[in-house]
Amino acid sequence: xxxxxxxxxxxxxxxxxxxxxxxxxxxxxxxxxxxxxxxxxxxxxxxxxxxxxxxxxxxxxxxxxxxxxxxxxxxxxxxxxxxxxxxxxxxxxxxxxxxxxxxxxxxxxxxxxxxxxxxxxxxxxxxxxxxxxxxxxxxxxxxxxxxxxxxxxxxxxxxxxxxxxxxxxxxxxxxxxxxxxxxxxxxxxxxxxxxxxxxxxxxxxxxxxxxxxxxxxxxxxxxxxxxxxxxxxxxxxxxxxxxxxxxxxxxxxxxxxxxxxxxxxxxxxxxxxxxxxxxxxxxxxxxxxxxxxxxxxxxxxxxxxxxxxxxxxxxxxxxxxxxxxxxxxxxxxxxxxxxxxxxxxxxxxxxxxxxxxxxxxxxxxxxxxxxxxxxxxxxxxxxxxxxxxxxxxxxxxxxxx
Amino acid sequence: xxxxxxxxxxxxxxxxxxxxxxxxxxxxxxxxxxxxxxxxxxxxxxxxxxxxxxxxxxxxxxxxxxxxxxxxxxxxxxxxxxxxxxxxxxxxxxxxxxxxxxxxxxxxxxxxxxxxxxxxxxxxxxxxxxxxxxxxxxxxxxxxxxxxxxxxxxxxxxxxxxxxxxxxxxxxxxxxxxxxxxxxxxxxxxxxxxxxxxxxxxxxxxxxxxxxxxxxxxxxxxxxxxxxxxxxxxxxxxxxxxxxxxxxxxxxxxxxxxxxxxxxxxxxxxxxxxxxxxxxxxxxxxxxxxxxxxxxxxxxxxxxxxxxxxxxxxxxxxxxxxxxxxxxxxxxxxxxxxxxxxxxxxxxxxxxxxxxxxxxxxxxxxxxxxxxxxxxxxxxxxxxxxxxxxxxxxxxxxxxxxxxxxxxxxxxxxxxxxxxxxxxxxxxxxxxxxxxxxxxxxxxxxxxxxxxxxxxxxxxxxxxxxxxxxxxxxxxxxxxxxxxxxxxxxxxxxxxxxxxxxxxxxxxx
Numbered sequence: 001x002x003x004x005x006x007x008x009x010x011x012x013x014x015x016x017x018x019x020x021x022x023x024x025x026x027x028x029x030x031x032x033x034x035x036x037x038x039x040x041x042x043x044x045x046x047x048x049x050x051x052x053x054x055x056x057x058x059x060x061x062x063x064x065x066x067x068x069x070x071x072x073x074x075x076x077x078x079x080x081x082x083x084x085x086x087x088x089x090x091x092x093x094x095x096x097x098x099x100x101x102x103x104x105x106x107x108x109x110x111x112x113x114x115x116x117x118x119x120x121x122x123x124x125x126x127x128x129x130x131x132x133x134x135x136x137x138x139x140x141x142x143x144x145x146x147x148x149x150x151x152x153x154x155x156x157x158x159x160x161x162x163x164x165x166x167x168x169x170x171x172x173x174x175x176x177x178x179x180x181x182x183x184x185x186x187x188x189x190x191x192x193x194x195x196x197x198x199x200x201x202x203x204x205x206x207x208x209x210x211x212x213x214x215x216x217x218x219x220x221x222x223x224x225x226x227x228x229x230x231x232x233x234x235x236x237x238x239x240x241x242x243x244x245x246x247x248x249x250x251x252x253x254x255x256x257x258x259x260x261x262x263x264x265x266x267x268x269x270x271x272x273x274x275x276x277x278x279x280x281x282x283x284x285x286x287x288x289x290x291x292x293x294x295x296x297x298x299x300x301x302x303x304x305x306x307x308x309x310x311x312x313x314x315x316x317x318x319x320x321x322x323x324x325x326x327x328x329x330x331x332x333x334x335x336x337x338x339x340x341x342x343x344x345x346x347x348x349x350x351x352x353x354x355x356x357x358x359x360x361x362x363x364x365x366x367x368x369x370x371x372x373x374x375x376x377x378x379x380x381x382x383x384x385x386x387x388x389x390x391x392x393x394x395x396x397x398x399x400x401x
Numbered sequence: 402x403x404x405x406x407x408x409x410x411x412x413x414x415x416x417x418x419x420x421x422x423x424x425x426x427x428x429x430x431x432x433x434x435x436x437x438x439x440x441x442x443x444x445x446x447x448x449x450x451x452x453x454x455x456x457x458x459x460x461x462x463x464x465x466x467x468x469x470x471x472x473x474x475x476x477x478x479x480x481x482x483x484x485x486x487x488x489x490x491x492x493x494x495x496x497x498x499x500x501x502x503x504x505x506x507x508x509x510x511x512x513x514x515x516x517x518x519x520x521x522x523x524x525x526x527x528x529x530x531x532x533x534x535x536x537x538x539x540x541x542x543x544x545x546x547x548x549x550x551x552x553x554x555x556x557x558x559x560x561x562x563x564x565x566x567x568x569x570x571x572x573x574x575x576x577x578x579x580x581x582x583x584x585x586x587x588x589x590x591x592x593x594x595x596x597x598x599x600x601x602x603x604x605x606x607x608x609x610x611x612x613x614x615x616x617x618x619x620x621x622x623x624x625x626x627x628x629x630x631x632x633x634x635x636x637x638x639x640x641x642x643x644x645x646x647x648x649x650x651x652x653x654x655x656x657x658x659x660x661x662x663x664x665x666x667x668x669x670x671x672x673x674x675x676x677x678x679x680x681x682x683x684x685x686x687x688x689x690x691x692x693x694x695x696x697x698x699x700x701x702x703x704x705x706x707x708x709x710x711x712x713x714x715x716x717x718x719x720x721x722x723x724x725x726x727x728x729x730x731x732x733x734x735x736x737x738x739x740x741x742x743x744x745x746x747x748x749x750x751x752x753x754x755x756x757x758x759x760x761x762x763x764x765x766x767x768x769x770x771x772x773x774x775x776x777x778x779x780x781x782x783x784x785x786x787x788x789x790x791x792x793x794x795x796x797x798x799x800x801x802x803x804x805x806x807x808x809x810x811x812x813x814x815x816x817x818x819x820x821x822x823x824x825x826x827x828x829x830x831x832x833x834x835x836x837x838x839x840x841x842x843x844x845x846x847x848x849x850x851x852x853x854x855x856x857x858x859x860x861x862x863x864x865x866x867x868x869x870x871x872x873x874x875x876x877x878x879x880x881x882x883x884x885x886x887x888x889x890x891x892x893x894x895x896x897x898x899x900x901x902x903x904x905x906x907x908x909x910x
Contacts, residue, residue: 211783269780271771278768281757288715288746288754289769289822290737348759 017221021228026397027342028354034390035361042368050368053246056239061181061318063363064252065090065311069334070341070355071263072307075273075300077338078280080347081139081146083301084331085153086308089131091327092157093312095164097124098172098322117176124316125309131157132305133298140297154331165324173320181318184248193249194240197257198233205229252314259310263352276300280347333362340390361386406467407432407599408453408568410625413464415448415457422448423462424623430568430616435590435600437614437631439607440643441869445623446603450570453601454490455479469567489561490570495553497560499546503539504528507560531559536592550676551582558589562598569593570601573701575609587613605643605700607636607906619643636908637899644869644898652874653846655853659693659877663861664830665725669708671717681707681717683885689830694852694862696876696893698869699905704885705865706749709832713739713746726829740769745828747819749835749865751812755819758808762800763789765807765818770825792821796851813844820851831855832863837871849875869898883907 022029042050049055069086076083097120105116135153139146164170172178185193205225212219243249267273275296278286287293311330316322339345340361341354365386369379408430415423423445430436438446451457453466458479466473468486475482483490497506504525505512513523528541537555539548545556554574561569571590575583590613593600602614610617611631618628619642626642665688673679681704689695699705710716712724714733724731726742733739739746748754756765766789767774774785789803796817800810807818816836823831833852837845852875856862866872872879873896880890881904888904 214783269782270778271775271780274764274768274771274780277760278757278764281759282753284754285757286768288713288736288748290735290740291768292735292737348757 014221014223018224018227021220021224027394028351028357030393030397031341031354031357031361031390034386035357035364038361038364038368038386042364042371046368046371050371051242053242055367055371057243057246057250059360059363059367060243060253061250062367063359064181064250064256065315065318066330066333066337066362067256067356067359068259068307068311068314069330070337070359071260071352072300072304073334073338074263074341074343074350074352074355075267075276076146076304077335077343077345078347078350079276079297079300080280080283081297081300082335083135083146083150083304085131085135085150085157086304086311086334087327087330087332088154088157088161089128089305089308089327090311090315090330091325092131092161092164093124093128093309094172094316094319094326095161095170095322095324096127097121097177097313097316098170099164100124101172101174101177101316102170113174113176117174117180120177121180121313124313125306128309128312129302129306132302132308135305136298136301139301140294146301161324161326165322167324169324170322171320172316172322178317178320179251181250181252181314182320183251185251185254187244187248190240190244190249193254194236197236201229201232201236252318255310255314259307260352260356267352272296272299277348280349282348333359336387337362340387342394361390405432406430407469409467410449411465411467413449413452413462413466415452415462415623422623423452425464426620426623426625427464428618428625428628430599430601432599433594433597434615435594435602435613437610437617438601438603438620439605439610439617439639440620440626441605441867444620444643446620447572448623449620450490450572450601450603453483453488453568454570455481455483455488484566487565487567488570489566489568490572491554491557491561491574492572495550495557497545497553497556499544501545502541503532503543503545503548503556503559504541506545506556507531507541509560528559531562535559535562535589535596537589549582550679551578551585554578554582554586555589562593566598568599568601570603572603573605574602575604575606575702583609605906607639607908610639611636636903636906640899640902640906640908644902652871653850653853655857657692657694657853657856657877659690659856661691662688663691663727664689664863665723666712667723667725669711669719669722669724671707671711671719673707674717677718680720681885682711685722685882685885685887687880687887687890689861689863691829691861692856692859693877694856694864694875696872696879697863697865697882698872698879698901699882701867702884703882703905705882706834707885708882709746709834709863709865710748712832713744715739740826740828743829745823745826745831747816747823747831747833747836749838751815751819751838756807756815759806761804762793762798762807762810762818763803766792766803766822766825769822773825788825789821792825796821796824797847811844813840813847816840816844816848820848824855828860830861830863832865834865835867836864837866837868869901872901873898881905 039051069090073083073086100120100123101116105119109116131153135149138144138149209219209225240249267276275286275291278289278291279293279296283293312327315326337358338350338355340358341351341356343350343355365383366379369382374382406429410426410428413423413426414421426449438449440446452462455475456479458476459474468488473486498509507528508524512519513527514520525541532539532541537559539552539555545553548556574586578586587609590600590602604610614631616628617631617634617639619626619639621643666685669682669685670680671682673681685708687695697705707716711719712733714735731742733742733744752758757768763786767785771780774781774788793803798814798817798821800814807815810818837848840848852862852864864875873893876893878890878892879896879901881888881901883905884907888907891900
């Protein structure tokens, strides 16, 4: 095994290897630095309250709906498509959920909070996936551009929301259902989840090193891996400590973490993920490699619809009612999250992790500016500047190589 | 009159990194003649015309071009300049805007303007004038995309002529035309000649040269071989001038013993997917044996790539004929079905169709083969890595790790990645469309060796190549195509460059 000899013989010093790894992931670090910078600025301008447990808790909950949408949007954009309907779809699902809760179950399943909440969730997710399937079918099999189909979808859903609500607000604050997004994970369980997650991170790191060694692949220094994993573990611990000193990890944040992990796994470790990136990277090469482009795009829009459904349930449960304005503009926040997180509008490139950080940046800006009592007009101006600057910086770094 | 020289090339040399595309080319063109330029693919014909039309400005080549007694010195916006001086070109690929009308296309960029707005009546009147003068049968108001390829070509010619052209260059204008359209074009060339326009006609179809040209220049390997009056030439002589070079030891020796037929194509006919009234394939017959290399020769536009893409289920609509794999008829409708039937295709356009350039070697190799490594859900990364590494090692892909993006690799290594990816799918029949295009000599040799090894291991290989030497050097048998049909299949022992060239040009033998 020529390659394994190379591995054992090759000894680069730790510092240069670290630099190499940093350079490799420069995009992720740029956006992380941007996040830290934004937090630092707000930390000082709010005399520290910005990073107080209650606010951190709010921040993560606030990002969650956008983040569910962004998690699906990454694959949509990676395959060279776009979905402009996700905000309104989440909104529509939220009013459907509210309608079921307040009207249908009230009438047919009185005093059955667990059963009715479960049914609401199942139906809501189904509605999301079904709408995604409808749009996906038109896009992939009837060859209508996704931009047009989902713009139409957005209008259609706006109409449907008005039909369901009749222009009124529907309450969705029933027990059990409101726990979905308003509840907290008990403190002890919070710690247990945190520690299990950290254990998983380290187990995964050693497992991947072992597999690389088995195949004689070049291993990077164990210290770098320990540093990277240790950093993640530390962030996790600080987060759990922070929110536990308020009320604990919020349910929607835990749900988001699970969703993000599944999506990361899906995009890296399954054919579904691989094919998505291949289609975005070179459609013709993917087709000639035997990949059904239509089939893949169809599935991705179903997944996108399903995740919009999840976002809709969380939205209804969190705000406690369904309104005519539900979800308006969320699609743009989701798209911006992906772009901030390094997803290329040209397709083929983008990560779930990046989009999650992107969503966090957008939520951080909104919360921070609100806390500073910045007028809404200037909030928009500042958000615009941050978005364009971030992408500009990315373009600049890429050109410099 | 005989000495009225409109255009003269004097010692023109054009170099690209690593290649001399034109080597000391000198010849003269008389005013008012139709001057044919012919040669094999890559002989330097197109490069020469690009110098003339300003694609390569004056400073990028050596030697000089004399036009109307003055040296042609094209500078920055050279293409525009060449047009202003009266040199117009009709390219092989059409350059029209399909959604615009004929008139708009003819005057694109030079619209007659009055007080800042386009004078449409003037534009269409001028267009009609040009069309009538040269007897081009097209209506000025028609939308270009509704025209057939033949009429589009006429619009292209009208567009070129509207610039007060003295010299009109036609670069392989008939490769996409039907027989009747070609006849019409030949007539138009005669009309142009009567109007005093000098034509330079680039083609490798010999019969067309003899039909219309007054004089022919033959090019080979970037050199001008001969310039002679057409009436003093014969098809045999021309072929000899086009190919006349010696075979060098470019190809590794192989001992193979092909066995039974695995793949067979009978009277295949298919329609152009973009233009469903045109047959791209019109009667293709061949078979290939286990452990054999079958070469497919033919000139540009003969339908070779269209054939293999159709076999792979990704191009033409089959209207007649059969495809048999191991004696059983298969009807691949897409690449997946073709792969499952045991076919693999190394496509002609390596970067555009063979690879996902931004992805790693590993991901490219495993892409069509992920089913091998996947259970219901998860890709077994260990198995994927192991198989890809084995491929990469046996093909000696030179890269630091399998994680590097293929866009950073050399052409030869990229091609090895494409081949690896298809070998991993364990094909019975491996189709290679111009496998050594744009690859340096050393890497070519490695790929030839690899092909020999594969054939010895029992794979049937179908190889398309534009390089005749390559076809003769590598194949056991050679199938020659011309205008969408197979003209003959020869054992390599009976094939000579002249014979293959004659079959490929549709020369009556």
